[in-house]
Amino acid sequence: MELLASAIDNTNRLIGKAVAWLALLMVLVQFGVVVARYVFGVGDLWAQESVVYMHGFLFMLAAAYTLSEDGHVRVDIFYRGASERSRALVDLCGALVLLIPVAVLITWSSWNYVGNSWTIMEGSMEASGIPGVFLLKTAIPAFGILVGAQGVVMMLRALLVLSGGAGRASVR
Template sequence: MLDHLADRLETILEKSGRILSVLPLILVLVQFAIVLMVYVFATGSIKLQESLQYINALMFLGAAGYTAIHDGHVRVDVFYSKFNRRRRAQVNFWGTLLLLVPFLILMWVSAVPYVLDSWSILEESVESSGLPFVYILKSTLLLFTFTLSLHAIISLIRNRHALKRM
């Protein structure tokens, strides 16, 4: 039952990671367009420059859960790499439960009101010709928290199951 839930959640993160995988290319193309506009055509666009922040936020914050299920985050593993499978499962389970889950609770408690306040006023850029969607940019914090929460659930289920088998 729980393994099935973990599989379903992992599928969600996999699909989101694949969808977001086009963003690095888009980021490079937009940056190239900005450089071309500035240095070749001597013009600029604040909206285009601000769009880089949106793409960057969506790319990094949106793909946090995907990166985590693939163990792609930076890990200081002075000892971890030398641990056997059981010890790694213990570290992952307790690390998720005692470090990641409290962090996620803090993120949910902090980010939800912050994002809702931004949506309530439909917050816009401070630049007069900037993008009028700052509330959407701030919503990427919730996307980050959501995808990392899915990863935490998957990690707890999988590592608990691994500890029971060993």
């Protein structure tokens, strides 16, 4: 169980750290777009659309990494003061009842949508836009798969704690 959890964690960590660089690139490109437009009076649709693509990829592909780092917002009125076993039970139930079913639903419901986009090699609605909307849409099922896999890690870690095995920190 620990080996599987570590493999999924490492994969999500690698993807998350790689796409995190898109945040810096997004700021630089957006700054360039603004300077080009308002200082030089020139616009570039590819640059403008690339910011949207980067934002989409960053949000969708880094979500599982954020989850692995426990960085998502949690209403922790009870969770914060709970014992490690109680937290593990909440994590197990949350992943089993909410997280994984939603991730499966997102992946399943987006599959044909993304497949159709790939079939026609969907591009931008603008004539001179980026011809890769199908690539951007691929991030939707990837999001579901990565977050669902991280949900499995949450369940495995919770089961380890509940069975008296290693604590959360030692599994990472």
